[in-house]
Amino acid sequence: MSLMAMEAAEAPQAVARFLAHNAAALEDLGARLRRAPPTVVLTCARGSSDNAAGYFKYLCEITTGVPCASVGASVVSVYGARLKAEGALCLTISQSGQSPDIVALQQAAKVAGALTVALVNVADSPAARNADICLELHAGTERSVAATKSFITSCAAAAAIVAQWSGDAALLGAVARLPESLQQAVRISWPGFTDFARDAASLFVLGRGPAYPIAQETALKLKETCAIHAEAYSVAEVMHGPWELMETDFPVLIYAPDDAARDNTAAAAAKMRATGAAVSVVGDDLPFASTGHPLLDPMSMIATAYLEIERVAQALGRDPDRPRLLKKVTETT
Structure with missing residues (x-):
């Protein structure tokens, strides 16, 4: 069996670990977002992680009505733009948490006044250390080049943030049942x-x-x-x-x-x-x-x-x- 197949099959356990380890932090983040709703949400990611950010975008906009957009990392890392992000939420999604352009965009959003939240699978990484709030994915080591369990856990994390933020009971319940659903x-x-x-x-x-x-x-x-x-x-x-x-x-x-x-x-x-x-x-x-x-x-x-x-x-x-x-x-x- 390939590593890709083994790791994809581990997604239910990875999601269960994420939810268990981050239960209190997710509740706190949801309460914070309800107290001070962001005016806009920015996402910071590339590759599969950017697809997870796209999934977050739709859940965020459908459930909360707050606009959410992916910001091109190069506007900061290459073009040197200064962001205007006061009152925004910046969500970074990265398996490794170390790509220089992603780290630079996250830092620029933080300097511009955004609340920075990182979803990373490597806790000791620049994106994790520099975020205001880090929710470690706990997906475990992923050796296949093809990201699978880390992507699914990132999507589950995105859904958990939106569920806690909105307080939607049906969504909260479905998020809690995700490990069982994914096992099927x-x-x-x-x-x-x-x-x-x-x-x-x-x-x-x-x-x-x-x-x-x-x-x-x-x-x-x-x-x-x-x-x-x-x-x-x-x-x-x-x-x-x-x-x-x-x-x-x-x-x-x-x-x-x-x-x-x-x-x-x-x-x-x-x-x-x-x-x-x-x-x-x-x-x-x-x-x-x-x-x-x-x-x-x-x-x-x-x-x-x-x-x-x-x-x-x-x-x-x-x-x-x-x-x-x-x-x-x-x-x-």
């Missing part, structure tokens, strides 16, 4: 998915709302572990320019949790099938483990997807743990 997710398989993806010269991965950054993460993993040209789009955005690529047997994977976008997503899937595209819908054609809350279901979907993508890599004769041109920690400036 890693046992699910998607019949036919290996054949669906293995022979694809190119494919789309689609989602909407909280499912969109999960689609982005799926496309990223197909690229880095399988060398498959996978592109992620919002279900709405794909109807614009990318729609021209739809043709007979063009593979499309769609995430469709049972949330407010479900009907629109189903209508879009029907239009794609009418072009002859080979459409597979997670939540319809492919099973997933319900978390008990539609905003959290994309998390269980990616837990299943990781293990399916690992099987595709193996079927292609690739080592999912050691991509040809990538390494575990990428330090950008």
